[in-house]
Amino acid sequence: MENGAAKPVIVAIDGPSGTGKSSTSKAVAAQLGLSYLDTGAQYRAITWWMVTSGIDIEDPTAIAAVAGKPEIISGTDPAGPTITVDGTDVSGPIRTQEVTSKVSAVSAVPEVRARITELQRSLATSAERGIVVEGRDIGTTVLPDADLKIFLTASPEARAARRSGELKGADVNATREALIKRDAADSSRKTSPLAKADDAVEVDTTELTLTQVIECVVTLVEEKRTAK
């Protein structure tokens, strides 16, 4: 950059589950000195709160009525992202099967999305050097003016193999079916569904290593920064 500090750069990374959004976003943010936000963790956190508060997940009106109650705070350091609900560290509990199976229903409720979207925009605006934000609707809805939008894809087989590797030997077929079901729910909801923005760069990661995906995204960010 010619004149002093670089302008903040906003990067949106969207895509279905298991395409590499979290791993890629964290690494790109760390390499480029940017903040990092996992918006899926925020939807998981509000889902965890609904479950532990005894809210009926099948009842969107009940969910909407309390969507403003929990205080959700995300720490955006890519070297150690954090998430708390009313002061409790929920980084472990938000990854349980129970939360995973209920998060699509909770995140489809418009009042939940409005609440979480506001938090996301506020974090993006306050990131001094810029931020990598990953999710499902970042390029289309949350940050439509992002400097760079990436849409990651991969075959259901590759995504299931990656996820069952993480879940230590979980059945690949069952994992694949669960992923497909969640993607279908996330893509078909009325309010800001999982979708590729028209101006997003699509990267199919099926045959790429994580290192290759990271290099590809870092190069695209650097090109945008130079052009700014």
Ligand SMILES: Nc1ncnc2c1ncn2[C@@H]1O[C@H](COP(=O)(O)OP(=O)(O)O)[C@@H](O)[C@H]1O
């Ligand atoms: N290109 C890749 N090749 C192989 N494994 C990958 C690749 N990208 C990510 N992974 C692995 O797949 C799993 C899911 O990745 P993650 O970044 O959590 O995906 P997402 O955030 O899209 O759900 C992780 O264990 C990660 O290390």
Ligand SMILES: Nc1ccn([C@H]2C[C@H](O)[C@@H](COP(=O)(O)OP(=O)(O)O)O2)c(=O)n1
């Ligand atoms: N921007 C976002 C991010 C996630 N969600 C919802 C839909 C997803 O199924 C869940 C969980 O997202 P998360 O990124 O943690 O899921 P995976 O790690 O890919 O399994 O949250 C959303 O509706 N909008």
